[in-house]
Amino acid sequence: MKDLLSVEEAQELILQSVQPLPESVEMPLLEAAGRALAEDIVSPVPIPPFDNAAVDGYAVIAEDTAGASAQSPARLRVVGAVNAGEVAHFAVGRGEAAHVMTGAPVPAGADAMVMIEDTEQRGEEVWIKSPARIGQHIRRQGEAVARGETVLRKGQSLGAGEILVLAAIGRGTAPVVRPARVCLLTTGDELVEPGYPLPAGKIYNSNRYGLSVQIRETGAQLEHLHIPDDPVATRDALTQAQAYDMVLTAGGVSVGERDFVKQAVESLGELRFWRVAIKPGKPIAFGRVGQALFVGLPGNPVSAMVTFELFARPALRKMMGHHVLFRPRVQAILEHDIGTIGGRREYMRGRLRWSEGGWLVRSTGAQESGMVASMVGANALIVAPARSELRRGDTVDVLMIDLPLGSE
Ligand code: AMP
Numbered sequence: 071m072k073d074l075l076s077v078e079e080a081q082e083l084i085l086q087s088v089q090p091l092p093e094s095v096e097m098p099l100l101e102a103a104g105r106a107l108a109e110d111i112v113s114p115v116p117i118p119p120f121d122n123a124a125v126d127g128y129a130v131i132a133e134d135t136a137g138a139s140a141q142s143p144a145r146l147r148v149v150g151a152v153n154a155g156e157v158a159h160f161a162v163g164r165g166e167a168a169h170v171m172t173g174a175p176v177p178a179g180a181d182a183m184v185m186i187e188d189t190e191q192r193g194e195e196v197w198i199k200s201p202a203r204i205g206q207h208i209r210r211q212g213e214a215v216a217r218g219e220t221v222l223r224k225g226q227s228l229g230a231g232e233i234l235v236l237a238a239i240g241r242g243t244a245p246v247v248r249p250a251r252v253c254l255l256t257t258g259d260e261l262v263e264p265g266y267p268l269p270a271g272k273i274y275n276s277n278r279y280g281l282s283v284q285i286r287e288t289g290a291q292l293e294h295l296h297i298p299d300d301p302v303a304t305r306d307a308l309t310q311a312q313a314y315d316m317v318l319t320a321g322g323v324s325v326g327e328r329d330f331v332k333q334a335v336e337s338l339g340e341l342r343f344w345r346v347a348i349k350p351g352k353p354i355a356f357g358r359v360g361q362a363l364f365v366g367l368p369g370n371p372v373s374a375m376v377t378f379e380l381f382a383r384p385a386l387r388k389m390m391g392h393h394v395l396f397r398p399r400v401q402a403i404l405e406h407d408i409g410t411i412g413g414r415r416e417y418m419r420g421r422l423r424w425s426e427g428g429w430l431v432r433s434t435g436a437q438e439s440g441m442v443a444s445m446v447g448a449n450a451l452i453v454a455p456a457r458s459e460l461r462r463g464d465t466v467d468v469l470m471i472d473l474p475l476g477s478e
């Protein structure tokens with residue numbers, strides 16, 4: 071194996087060993103949001119389910135209104151009214167009209183709707199002041215979706231629009247790929263849970279929280295265990311974690327003599343250990359414990375967040391049946407100088423915004439791997455090519471890791 075992999079090579083190697091989970095679950099629509107469909111969805115009903123009025127007004131027979139104008143209106147007898155949610159129990163015949171509200175069924179016999187603005191109610195009559203075309207202002211049964219039409223395909227990610235369509239065809243639930251079960255293992259004797267006082271020499275376990283949010287955003291189910299720097303505890307925790315779909319560790323996989331994750335993974339499964347040509351992100355470890363996919367992220371919080379984005383998130387999305395695995399990428403104009411990039415491609419936390427017809431991006435601050443403050447407000451990763459020289463006004467590739475801001 072090559073000593074130093076590119077990001078793309080490492081991503082490909084990981085994705086090659088991931089298969090979509092075969093099981094699906096039927097979830098209530100709001101729980102299904104954000105997940106991938108496990109089957110094609112066929113509509114059992116036409117949409118709209120019946121011919122209905124697109125405007126408030128009068129249902130007429132178009133021929134009865136030929137030549138109508140304000141000066142010589144067509145005078146029609148009003149034979150009834152239909153409100154939204156009602157059924158018309160009468161038909162419209164020659165010389166007749168019915169008052170119909172938007173969305174209400176158009177009575178049999180009528181073949182056009184005339185807007186209320188083009189009419190005048192005169193006692194038992196309505197005066198129509200402009201001629202109607204056959205079919206005007208009527209939404210036909212099945213014109214949006216035909217009965218039996220495939221409205222969504224397997225693998226489609228369910229956003230607001232897709233959930234709306236499922237609701238519109240009457241589905242209360244959707245078949246989605248089951249959530250992946252992830253076991254997050256943080257490691258280190260130096261770590262203390264936030265919310266407690268900080269003893270000398272200790273730091274707070276921030277990865278647990280940052281990574282948990284990142285994992286949950288993929289739709290995966292999450293358990294967390296913390297492992298002290300101890301070979302037996304590490305092996306025990308990894309043995310337990312084998313029951314999950316993915317084991318994600320943070321820290322403990324460097325070359326330090328108190329890094330026990332490597333040897334535990336090797337004894338329970340298989341470990342591939344790579345150096346990937348990026349900054350931040352020390353070696354990233356990858357392999358298997360039992361049947362679970364193993365991804366070992368660096369302990370450093372900034373590196374953990376970035377490597378999760380680049381390597382673990384696409385794997386989880388593939389597991390959960392999504393077709394789109396990676397973040398959207400756009401080109402943006404740099405708002406300030408960055409300077410010279412070293413021999414490894416850098417991923418910098420940045421803030422992307424749309425301004426005057428183009429994308430602009432700026433770094434969120436010092437990028438060294440300990441600088442957690444630059445996580446704040448980051449909605450993008452600026453991709454800085456190795457050995458480049460980046461100046462204000464240059465065009466750079468940017469990964470959108472969150473919704474961009476509007477124009478500020
Ligand atoms: P390690 O790879 O275990 O040597 O960790 C690298 C660096 O990341 C060390 O400075 C650790 O203290 C820090 N670190 C490891 N895990 C965490 C965590 N869960 N939260 C915050 N910092 C961590």
Ligand code: MG
Pocket residue numbers: 257258259321322369
């Ligand atoms: Mg450690």
